[in-house]
Amino acid sequence: MAGKAGATPATYSPSPTTDKKKTSLIKEDWVRPDGRGFHQCRPAFFRTGAVNAASGSAYAEFGNTKVIVSVFGPRESKKAMLYSDVGRLNCNVSYTTFATPVRGQGSDHKDYSAMLDKALGGAIILESFPKTTVDVFALVLESGGSDLPVVISCASLALADAGIMMYDLVASVSVSCLSKNLVIDPISEEENCQDGSIMITCMPSRYEITQLTVTGEWSTPKINEGMQLCLDACAKLAKVMRSCLKEASDSQD
Amino acid sequence: MVGLSLGERHFIQGGIAQDLRCDGRKRLTYRPIYVETGVIPQAHGSARIRMGATEVIASVKAELGKPSLLQPDKGKVSIYIDCSSTAEPAFEGRGGDDLSAELSVALQRSLLGAKSGAGAGIDLSSLIVVEGKICWDLYIDGLVVSSDGNLLDALGAAIKAALSNTGIPRVQVAAGASGDEKPEVEISDDEFLQFDTSGVPVIVTLTKVGRHSIVDATSEEESQMSSAVSISVNRQGHICGITKRGSVGLDPSIVLDMISVAKHVSEQLINKLDSEIASAEAEDDS
Numbered sequence: 001m002a003g004k005a006g007a008t009p010a011t012y013s014p015s016p017t018t019d020k021k022k023t024s025l026i027k028e029d030w031v032r033p034d035g036r037g038f039h040q041c042r043p044a045f046f047r048t049g050a051v052n053a054a055s056g057s058a059y060a061e062f063g064n065t066k067v068i069v070s071v072f073g074p075r076e077s078k079k080a081m082l083y084s085d086v087g088r089l090n091c092n093v094s095y096t097t098f099a100t101p102v103r104g105q106g107s108d109h110k111d112y113s114a115m116l117d118k119a120l121g122g123a124i125i126l127e128s129f130p131k132t133t134v135d136v137f138a139l140v141l142e143s144g145g146s147d148l149p150v151v152i153s154c155a156s157l158a159l160a161d162a163g164i165m166m167y168d169l170v171a172s173v174s175v176s177c178l179s180k181n182l183v184i185d186p187i188s189e190e191e192n193c194q195d196g197s198i199m200i201t202c203m204p205s206r207y208e209i210t211q212l213t214v215t216g217e218w219s220t221p222k223i224n225e226g227m228q229l230c231l232d233a234c235a236k237l238a239k240v241m242r243s244c245l246k247e248a249s250d251s252q253d
Numbered sequence: 254m255v256g257l258s259l260g261e262r263h264f265i266q267g268g269i270a271q272d273l274r275c276d277g278r279k280r281l282t283y284r285p286i287y288v289e290t291g292v293i294p295q296a297h298g299s300a301r302i303r304m305g306a307t308e309v310i311a312s313v314k315a316e317l318g319k320p321s322l323l324q325p326d327k328g329k330v331s332i333y334i335d336c337s338s339t340a341e342p343a344f345e346g347r348g349g350d351d352l353s354a355e356l357s358v359a360l361q362r363s364l365l366g367a368k369s370g371a372g373a374g375i376d377l378s379s380l381i382v383v384e385g386k387i388c389w390d391l392y393i394d395g396l397v398v399s400s401d402g403n404l405l406d407a408l409g410a411a412i413k414a415a416l417s418n419t420g421i422p423r424v425q426v427a428a429g430a431s432g433d434e435k436p437e438v439e440i441s442d443d444e445f446l447q448f449d450t451s452g453v454p455v456i457v458t459l460t461k462v463g464r465h466s467i468v469d470a471t472s473e474e475e476s477q478m479s480s481a482v483s484i485s486v487n488r489q490g491h492i493c494g495i496t497k498r499g500s501v502g503l504d505p506s507i508v509l510d511m512i513s514v515a516k517h518v519s520e521q522l523i524n525k526l527d528s529e530i531a532s533a534e535a536e537d538d539s
Contacts, residue, residue, distance in 0.1 A: 111358050114351070121500030177367075196367045208502030212482070214495035216367035220516070223492055224509065231505060 033189050034063065041173070041185040041233055046154070046244040048161040056162020060154035063187060064144025069155045071162040074132035087129035091117040091136045093151055099143045112138075112148050119152045119172065119201040119211040125165040134164055145187035149174050152201050152211075157241050161248070168203035169241055170210060171234040175199075175226045177216060182226055184233055198223070200230040204238040207231075257476060265477055269462050275473070276305075281518055283469045286410065288529040290418040291537040298419025298448075300533075302411040305471065306401035311393065311411035313419045317438065318390035320381065328380020328388035332360045334395040334408060341400050349397075352404075355498075356395070359405055363456055363485035363494035364412065374453035374493065375416065382424050387438060389421060402472040405483050405496075409456035410522075414530045416453060418537070420445030454487040454494070455522050457515040461503070466511060468518055482511050486519035 036042070042063035051057035054070035061067075077088055093112035095104055116138065124134070136159070138151045149172035156170035176186035177196035186194065196216020202209045214223065257265075268274050278284070284305040293299035296312035320327060334356040336349030344352070366373030380389040393415070395408045423444040427437040460470040460481040467474065475481075480499035487493050492512060497503075 110354055114355060114358075118498070118500045122502045194367050202505075203502055206502065207504065209497075209505055209508055210500060210502045212495055212497045212503075212508060213362065214492060215362050216493070217487070218492045220492070220512065223512065227505060227508070 032183060032187075034187060038181055038183045039229060041237070042187075044153075044237060044240050046157055046241055048157060048244060048248045054158075054162070056158050056160070056164070058154050058158040058161055060150050060157070062144070062146065062150050062185065064142055065147055065150045066141040066144075067138060067147070067150050067154045068141060069136065069138045069151065069158040071134060071136050071155075071158045071164065073134040073162075074129035074164070075135070077131065077133045081133075083131065085130050086126040087124075087131075088133040089117060089121055089124060089126065089136065090133055091120065091138070091155070093138045093140070093148075095140045095143065099140045112151065115148060115211065115213075116152055116155060120155060120159065120170055122208075122210040123156065123166045123168055123170045123203055124159065125167065128165040134159075134162075143188065145189070145191050146174050146185050148172070149185075149199060149201070153237060153241065157244065160245055168205045168208075169238050170201055171204055171237040171241065172199065172201035172211075173230045173233040173237060175229050177218070177222070177226070182222075182229060184229055198226040198230060200227060200234065202231060202234045204231075204235040257473065261473075262477060265474055266463050269465050269467055269474070274467065276471070278469075280465060280467045281514070283522065283525075286525060286529055288410075288414050288526070288533040289537075290414055290530065290533045296415075297421060298415045298417075300411050300414035300418055300530075301398075302407050302414060304403065304407050304410075304469065306399055307403055307407050308397075308399040309404065309407045309411045310396045310398060311408065311415040312396075313412075313415045314392045314394070315389045315419070315421050316392070317382070317387055317424075317440075320385060320388040324377075325385035326381055327377040328390065330365060330375055330377065330380075330391040330393065332364065332393045332395070332412070333357055334360065334397070336397045336400070339399075340397045344397075344400075356405060356408060359483060359494075359496040360395070360408060360412065360456075362496060363409065363454060363483070366493065374450075374487065376449065376452065379449070382438065383426055387424075387426075400472065402475045403458060403469045406456050406458050406469065409454075409485065410526055413450060413453045413455065413526065414533070416448050417450040417530055418534065419448050421448070422446075452487055454485040455519050455526060456483055456485045457518050457522065458483040459511045459515060461499075461507075466514070482508065482515075484512060484515035484519075486516055486523075488523055490516050490520075492516075 045061040047059045050059040051070040057070040059068050091113050093109045097104055136155050140147055152172040175198045176183050176190050176194040199213045201211040272280050287303040289301045292301045293312045297315050298313040301310045334353050336344040336353050338345035364374045423441040425439040458481055459466040460478045462477050479501040483496045485493045
């Protein structure tokens with residue numbers, strides 16, 4: 001979970017992980033396509049201040065998943081909106097047309113937008129900006145699995161960068177169930193053949209779950225195990241995010 | 254939304270804290286459930302569910318289609334929910350869109366299982382007619398006729414009832430079609446196959462008001478909620494999906510408590526629903 005060390009190649013070469021080989025994941029002793037351990041996350045990389053025009057922004061890279069989030073506001077709510085003595089949060093998640101192996105429509109992702117809204121809503125102190133709206137726009141540049149968790153973590157970092165008051169950072173991690181194994185932070189290949197998944201977004205310092213989704217069939221002990229895995233990983237992820245924020249503020253001084 | 258005075262709000266919250274709710278129920282008691290099946294003659298299966306003042310209709314239509322290339326051995330199921338503006342003026346125009354989308358996603362998550370098809374309430378491989386060429390596409394449509402809270406549980410129950418009411422026409426595949434040709438099929442008019450719905454889970458929504466959680470909240474109670482967790486549980490007591498509503502945070506131990514409560518409540522709900530469906534079917538046949 002350490003920050004990605006910066007040995008950048010001089011010229012760009014696409015990362016060689018998108019091979020079309022279809023591995024059978026049902027075998028007893030399979031290894032994950034990218035060679036990670038089952039309970040090992042991808043190296044996380046965060047950088048704040050990616051967009052100049054926004055009040056706050058962040059860029060996140062988890063393996064092949066690359067996301068950029070910009071935050072605008074607090075600014076005046078649209079005229080049509082009624083008076084509200086607490087602030088409003090408006091979230092939008094969209095994919096670029098080249099984010100997925102098959103060229104997509106590049107349109108808004110409604111489900112993810114709603115999920116992002118609910119995941120962040122509990123962490124933001126909406127009372128601190130009455131009558132106004134904060135817009136959160138997330139753009140998935142490359143989809144490499146666990147897109148929504150990366151978007152949520154990155155968005156909370158962008159909110160912090162914008163100086164929006166929050167109770168805590170929001171970190172998010174998902175776990176996939178593949179036959180009997182629980183694998184954390186799945187990549188697209190793993191997500192496509194998963195038997196179930198848990199996604200948790202939480203505020204690690206307050207130890208509170210803000211959003212939770214489970215798909216597939218789970219027994220109670222397995223759910224406990226999966227949730228604990230997610231929560232531990234969220235705590236670690238939050239440390240990486242915090243150090244990124246600290247770095248940014250140190251370099252400003 | 255529901256407009257409540259301060260007194261009313263305190264009354265609701267106080268009642269829940271003392272395990273006696275406004276309509277006399279305990280925290281973990283459902284309202285009586287009324288099931289009626291076969292309400293839409295145009296559909297292959299349908300049901301109407303009434304829980305208090307909440308009323309929903311679910312219909313199942315089947316069409317022959319082509320399986321997707323990625324999963325040639327599985328049929329397709331899609332679930333759409335429509336919130337009619339007759340239920341609440343706020344649903345008019347595009348007002349109900351957000352809620353419809355939220356309900357549709359939550360139901361898909363609970364009933365269709367994971368990507369690989371594991372844990373699905375509906376066995377997708379039973380929908381296949383000719384592997385890789387022809388399958389049944391099931392279209393499940395839900396309609397909210399009247400809304401008084403707990404829509405998700407009601408819709409889940411209505412879909413379960415509609416599926417057990419569904420008869421899929423028997424299909425005869427003409428022999429001799431070879432290679433890439435699309436085989437000819439003959440759809441029977443009078444022979445119908447029933448679905449195995451024993452694996453379809455029920456959805457139990459636990460709404461947290463104050464420090465306690467309640468099942469089957471009315472819209473007044475829902476307006477006082479801090480957050481709600483919808484858990485779908487099948488007959489084996491396995492969890493088939495969880496969705497959280499409301500953005501207020503929850504302690505992980507509370508979530509685990511809710512899961513065990515939901516498992517307990519679901520047993521009674523499944524039995525109650527099954528007997529209601531059976532008696533509704535019997536009435537429908539006579």
